Amino acid sequence: MLELIERRGPDLVALSGDLTQRAKPAQFRQARQFVDRIPVPVLAVPGNHDVPLYRVWERLARPLGAYRANFSPDLEPVHRQPDLLAIGVNTAHGLTFTGGWWRARRLREIGELLAEAPAAAYKIVVAHHHLVPPRRFDLQSVSRNAHAAIELFSSAGVDLVLSGHHHQSYIGSSEEYYPRGRHPVVLAHSGTTTSSRGRASETGANSCNWIELAADRFVVENLRWTPALDRFTVASRHLYPRATLEPGGLDNP
Numbered sequence: 001m002l003e004l005i006e007r008r009g010p011d012l013v014a015l016s017g018d019l020t021q022r023a024k025p026a027q028f029r030q031a032r033q034f035v036d037r038i039p040v041p042v043l044a045v046p047g048n049h050d051v052p053l054y055r056v057w058e059r060l061a062r063p064l065g066a067y068r069a070n071f072s073p074d075l076e077p078v079h080r081q082p083d084l085l086a087i088g089v090n091t092a093h094g095l096t097f098t099g100g101w102w103r104a105r106r107l108r109e110i111g112e113l114l115a116e117a118p119a120a121a122y123k124i125v126v127a128h129h130h131l132v133p134p135r136r137f138d139l140q141s142v143s144r145n146a147h148a149a150i151e152l153f154s155s156a157g158v159d160l161v162l163s164g165h166h167h168q169s170y171i172g173s174s175e176e177y178y179p180r181g182r183h184p185v186v187l188a189h190s191g192t193t194t195s196s197r198g199r200a201s202e203t204g205a206n207s208c209n210w211i212e213l214a215a216d217r218f219v220v221e222n223l224r225w226t227p228a229l230d231r232f233t234v235a236s237r238h239l240y241p242r243a244t245l246e247p248g249g250l251d252n253p
């Protein structure tokens with residue numbers, strides 16, 4: 001992963017949560033040391049594994065205390081550059097266990113951040129939990145308030161939502177799951193990049209998503225670690241036209 005980042009030099013690395021296995025201070029310090037080696041800006045958010053599962057009192061009283069103390073005090077960072085606004089969202093909370101929760105207060109804040117952003121800037125949301133069920137897991141529930149989040153992101157012109165709870169990759173448009181003829185939001189769920197906990201078709205595999213943004217289109221590449229070549233290779237490539245919101249809220253894909 002470090003070699004890939006150094007070779008390709010992205011503007012931003014987004015880490016969509018589960019930085020540790022059991023939310024232990026030493027595990028967070030290890031994660032911090034790793035992230036400090038990344039030579040470009042990093043936007044990281046917590047996942048459910050970053051909340052203690054068995055330390056029940058800590059889980060309820062200060063579920064992300066160890067994250068704040070040992071990894072980052074900022075649970076919901078925001079990255080701004082002239083052509084890009086990336087907004088972190090903490091969807092991992094002490095009471096929701098493995099499921100995620102898009103809290104109404106954060107959705108309101110995101111709405112305000114998006115309204116202030118330049119129209120031409122790419123708008124990306126980074127969270128741990130999923131807004132749609134992964135393919136082949138159709139009966140699995142989505143995170144709490146997922147529908148409200150999709151409504152907001154679609155109406156506010158969000159281009160991409162990055163997440164990574166399911167240990168397997170899937171990339172698609174919100175309109176495939178919630179077809180209402182609205183502004184499509186591309187949902188790019190990452191597999192596990194650094195752990196051995198890949199699932200389904202990614203059992204034992206490591207993957208990540210590489211995203212290239214251009215003025216009128218963007219590409220999401222799903223990269224899969226290929227041991228025989230000792231590097232990531234492209235497993236699939238997804239090209240999307242940039243959908244811009246016209247005044248009055250009409251979509252113009």
Ligand SMILES: [Fe+2]
Nearest residue numbers: 018047048165
């Ligand atoms: Fe997770």
